[in-house]
Amino acid sequence: MRSMCGVAGCHIERHLSPILRYDLLRVTDPVQPRILHIYTALAQIRSDWGGSFILSLGLDSWGAALSIAADIAGAVSLSVDNNPNHLREIVRSGAADFVVTTLDEAIRAMKNEVRKQAPLSVALNADPFAVLEESVARGLAPQLFSSSLPEDPRIMQSAQHFQALGAKLLHFREDQSAPSGFLHSETILDPFLRQNDWQSHTFRFDTPLALREFDTRALSLLPEEDALRYRWLTSVPRFLQRQRPPQRTLWLTEQEAKAL
Numbered sequence: 001m002r003s004m005c006g007v008a009g010c011h012i013e014r015h016l017s018p019i020l021r022y023d024l025l026r027v028t029d030p031v032q033p034r035i036l037h038i039y040t041a042l043a044q045i046r047s048d049w050g051g052s053f054i055l056s057l058g059l060d061s062w063g064a065a066l067s068i069a070a071d072i073a074g075a076v077s078l079s080v081d082n083n084p085n086h087l088r089e090i091v092r093s094g095a096a097d098f099v100v101t102t103l104d105e106a107i108r109a110m111k112n113e114v115r116k117q118a119p120l121s122v123a124l125n126a127d128p129f130a131v132l133e134e135s136v137a138r139g140l141a142p143q144l145f146s147s148s149l150p151e152d153p154r155i156m157q158s159a160q161h162f163q164a165l166g167a168k169l170l171h172f173r174e175d176q177s178a179p180s181g182f183l184h185s186e187t188i189l190d191p192f193l194r195q196n197d198w199q200s201h202t203f204r205f206d207t208p209l210a211l212r213e214f215d216t217r218a219l220s221l222l223p224e225e226d227a228l229r230y231r232w233l234t235s236v237p238r239f240l241q242r243q244r245p246p247q248r249t250l251w252l253t254e255q256e257a258k259a260l
Helices: 031-045 061-073 084-093 103-116 128-137 153-164 185-196 208-221 227-239 254-259
Strands: 010-015 053-057 076-081 098-100 120-125 144-147 168-171 199-205 247-252
Touching (some): 031 227, 031 247, 053 128, 061 076, 076 103, 098 103, 128 153, 153 168, 208 247, 227 247
16 A cells, blocks of 8 residues: 555655644654755755855754755855764764864865865864864855854854854754844745745655655656755755665645645
């Protein structure tokens, strides 16, 4: 018997209220909804992130999600953290392309990719505040700056410096209000999702094959001009190959969800 999402071995969870939330009691792994949330917000800020640089502090689950979302969006990103547990998880999950220990190494890895307008995610194992100070001193100018660390005057001072150079200051955590001067991503996402009548749906699968079949079916239903969801569906499998059970989170209209 085929399941309600049209693919054998598929189980669906709808996250209906409010738009950006998901049911933690039912969704065992919130990683993918977080990545989709951040990727969609990035896509509203700028349609093409090629050649752009994102700097973030902290590699907790939200920081790791930003690293992956930035890669999907096409940016070069640098995420700074010296928490050994966070760094071990980054290596295990593959949330960053490289892990380095100095800002010099990070800059060497990133500069060619920025020039080529190719995506790259770098994790820097170093004290975030020392890296902030060095980044300002060396004239780094990110197009976006974010932090998942607790508020600190040193972060705010550097954020204001980056903002003066043209950086967007964005806060992504759904469970926290944005620090002073930072824009919360929900203020970007809410109007966009309502305009498209999209809700977040998570489909879980018994096998990777069932997930691949679902992705193919979902792609066939997208309008030709839907670059955002096309890029998501064609890019995210590369980053979440190890996720178990296999799942896919996707923005869908009610009609699209029924068609799947």
